[in-house]
Amino acid sequence: MSKPMKNKCDLLLHADVVVTQDGKRRVLRHGSVAVADGVVVAVGASSELRQAWEARDKMDLPGKLLMPGLVNGHCHAPMVLLRGIADDLPLMEWLEDNIWPIEHQLTEEIIELGARLACAEMLATGTTAFLDGYIHEEVVGRAVQQSGMRAVLGEGFFGFPSPMFPTPQHCWDSIRDIDGQFAGEPRVRSAVTPHAVFTVPPEHLTASYELAEELGMPWQVHLAESPVETAVCMEKYGKRPVELLDSLGLLSSRVTLHHCVDVNDGEIALLAEKQARVVHNPASNFKLNSGMCPVQKMLDAGVVVGLGTDGAASNNQLNMFRDMGLAALMGKVRADDASAVSASSVLDMATRNSAQCLHWPELGRIEAGCPADIIALDLDAPNLQPLFNPVSQLVYATSGHEVCMTMVAGKVVYRDGKYTEFDRNELFEEVRRVQSWIEERRS
Ligand SMILES: [Zn+2]
Structure with a gap:
């Protein structure tokens, strides 16, 4: 036989x-x-x-x-170069006085180096895919391609003119261009990425959403990150952040919302009804004292909640295992219930749910x-x-x-401390050189 x-x-x-x-x-x-x-x-x-x-x-x-492999639902990969540059400050002071002045001087080469370092850290701590948001995402894509990782690139923009984009139209062109550049790369996709509702006016939010629909891309935005954001939004538009997006017709299954810390019960029900995805970033929320996201309430309501690290300037790691532990612990304190945000729900957040936040559900x-x-x-x-x-x-x-x-x-890209696609010592040497460059520009 x-x-x-x-x-x-x-x-x-x-x-x-x-x-x-x-x-x-x-x-x-x-x-x-x-x-x-x-x-x-x-x-x-x-x-x-x-x-x-x-x-x-x-x-x-x-x-x-x-x-x-873990899926990081929210990252600003190149910001890893600003790790430890300014700590122990509230969100606005941290952003406006410490992060933005340096960011405005970063070159494409430095951004690409930051993305390479971010990929190295994520691969070594078990993350295989991430949803990014930054500028010059074409070089982030290049770093992703070279490292062997997987990512969704989010070319970010503000409502006000920036050195990158004098008008939002310049950003729309750039998104199309980046999407075209990686059309043949199965590990790289793109998302439309307005920064936040307090930095991008409603007409540009709406126009960018239409672009996402046209290109079949996800649309991601920081939302309801802290009570301070809610106050700014109320003053500008007379609406809370979730309410504002809903009034513009911008809550849907195409949408991934980062943070959603300051949301009430009615807003949670709305997020569930509209099938918007939420990414929870516990380390970043803790560090900037932004508040505690009501994760268990969202899960109970049926909201898809993923997990992210946010950028390494506000975390200060890109290690999803640490955020998993924090999500479980914080979830219990927030719900005042030791059975809330269980280990299995957190593992789902860091894997299957984050995959949905990337709009890549097979990950x-x-x-x-x-x-x-x-x-x-x-x-x-x-x-x-x-x-x-x-x-x-x-x-x-x-x-x-x-x-x-x-x-x-199916390809091994990291094993026993070594990367198969690049040399870690050469990478760290370049990082040390850029550290000196940044220090010169701060003083
Ligand atoms: Zn962020």
């Missing part, structure tokens, strides 16, 4: 634990993942997959846990048909012993530095 024919794949990964984040949230002990053409083709018990699949390459990962899960964006964590770390509940461990006990392998679209 001939042996049964095996299915063929490029790579078969075996690990002690696989946290799939699939529809059933299966957690497999001794699980395997089969990958072909950068896509997951099967997930299941190692004993079964070893029988059923023949792979060109195998990766045996004893003592390791596999999970989907954030290890499931047949989804891109093979997979990370491995070393379970030998003392803080991960003993292992009763892997999901609890990932949210409450993991630091992010247990990540030992990061794969995007």
Whole structure:
């Protein structure tokens, strides 16, 4: 009798634990993942997959846990170069007196370097995709392309003339241009990105939304980040931020809203009804004392809530594991309920929900048909012993530095402290040079 024919794949990964984040949230002990053409083709018990699949390459990962790459729902990647430049200040003072004066002097080369450093930090801490917002996003896209990551680029704009864009029309042209530049790159997409409702007037918000509709892109904006923003919005327009967007007809499933800290119950119901997505940024909200987002209320209402780091100047890390831990802890204090914002809901936020915030819903899960964006964590770390509940461990006990392998679209881009696509020492050397450049311009 001939042996049964095996299915063929490029790579078969075996690990002690696989946290799939699939529809059933299966957690497999001794699980395997089969990958072909950068896509997951099967997930299941190692004993079964070893029988059923023949792979060109195998990766045996004893003592390791596999999970989907984390999805950072809100980032300003190049701002990582401003990490630690100004801390312990309220939002407006921090932004207007410390961040914007330096940002206005940044060159394309420096922005690209910042994005490269951001990609390095995210890959090392298990993030495989992010939703960005900054200027010169074409060079952010280049950094993403080179590092092997995945991103949605958000070329940001304000209502007032800036050195980048004398008029919003210049920004619309730039968005089309960037989208065209990455048309052949499956790991890079674009989003329309007005800064906030207090810096972009209603007519430009509306016009940019129409552009997003025309180009089939997501539309993202900072919204209701703090009570200060609400006060400014009330004074300018006589409406609260969510109310203002709704009155303009700009709440829909196309929309991703960053922060939503200062929202009331009626506004939460409206966000759910309109299917707008919300990205929660706990570290940034804490650091700038912006307030506490009512995450559990949003989840109860059916709002899709993702998780993000925000920029590294207000976090100061791009490490989603830290934001996962903070989201769970803060969620309980905000709801005055220890059962609120559970570990499993936080893991959903950092994976599947953030994927929806990127409007890339097939990310954030290890499931047949989804891109093979997979990370491995070393379970030998003392803080991960003993292992009763892997999901609890990932949210409450993991630091992010247990990540030992990061794969995007089936390709290993980070393993055991080394990047496959670039040299970390050369990158850090360039960062030190730019630090001196920034210091000269501050004094
Ligand atoms: Zn932000």
